[in-house]
Amino acid sequence: MKVIVLKNKKEVGDYVSKIIIEAINNKPNLVLGLATGSSVIPLYKKLVKEYKKGNVSFSKVRTFNLDEYLNVKKTQSYRYFMDKHLFSKINISKKNINFPTSNFKDYESKVKKFKIDIQILGIGRNDHIGFNEPGSKFNSKTRKVKLSKTTMKANSRFFQSLNNTPEFAITMGLGTIMNAKKIILIALGSKKAKAVAKAVNSKMNEKIPASILKKHKNSLFVIDKKAAKKL
Numbered sequence: 001m002k003v004i005v006l007k008n009k010k011e012v013g014d015y016v017s018k019i020i021i022e023a024i025n026n027k028p029n030l031v032l033g034l035a036t037g038s039s040v041i042p043l044y045k046k047l048v049k050e051y052k053k054g055n056v057s058f059s060k061v062r063t064f065n066l067d068e069y070l071n072v073k074k075t076q077s078y079r080y081f082m083d084k085h086l087f088s089k090i091n092i093s094k095k096n097i098n099f100p101t102s103n104f105k106d107y108e109s110k111v112k113k114f115k116i117d118i119q120i121l122g123i124g125r126n127d128h129i130g131f132n133e134p135g136s137k138f139n140s141k142t143r144k145v146k147l148s149k150t151t152m153k154a155n156s157r158f159f160q161s162l163n164n165t166p167e168f169a170i171t172m173g174l175g176t177i178m179n180a181k182k183i184i185l186i187a188l189g190s191k192k193a194k195a196v197a198k199a200v201n202s203k204m205n206e207k208i209p210a211s212i213l214k215k216h217k218n219s220l221f222v223i224d225k226k227a228a229k230k231l
C-alpha cells in the first residue's frame, strides 16, 4: 500500500485523473470500478474537463459501480449521481455501464468475467469501503447489506432526514474489490483523518475494512493534507 499526500482536493482529482487517462490511452477498453460520493467529485470534474479537451475517449471503456441503494427514488440513486457527475458528460456507451442490482450474483460473475483494471474507492468515517461496514468478511462477495447507523447518519445529508435515509444497499464485497488489478482510494478532509490513519497504521483486521488494502500488491491512497494529519 502506497500513500500519496497532496495539497488539496483539486490536486488529488488531477493526480488520479492522470493515472486513469494514461491507462485508457494505453488500453481503450479499460475496465473501471467506480465510487460515488463527495471524495470522487474533483476526479470526475477533471475527467470531464480532459474529455472535453479531446485528451481521452471513453467510447470503449466499461464501468462497474461499487454499490447502489435499494428502494430509493431515481434521483437519490447512485446511478443518478453518476449520470449527473460523469456519464452524461462523456462519450461512454450506456451498454458499458454496470450497476449492482438485487440480482447480485450475476453482478459478481460479470465483474469476475471482465476483471477491473482500476478500482476507485472512497472511505467512510468508520473505514468502510463500498458499503462493506466494519465486521464484513475479507472474502465477502457482492451482496445485500444493512448500513450501520454511522453510515446512515453520514448519508442523511443527501436525504431529508435520517428517517428517509436508506438502510439497505447492494455492494461489491471486499473479496470482489481485492480482485481489481489496481486500487486507488481517495480521502479528502479532516473528517477522514482518523479512518485513514486506522487503515494505514493498524494490523489487517475485519473491524477496519479498508485495512485489507495493505494486502493488495497495487493499492494506492491519494489523499489531501487534512486527511493525512493523523498519519
Ligand code: F6R
Residues within 6 Å of the ligand: 034, 035, 036, 037, 038, 039, 040, 066, 067, 078, 121, 122, 123, 124, 125, 128, 129, 130, 131
Ligand atoms: C460510495 C461508496 C462509499 C463512499 C464513502 C465516502 O459509492 O462506495 O464507500 O466512498 O462513504 O463517501 P464520501 O466521499 O461522500 O465521503
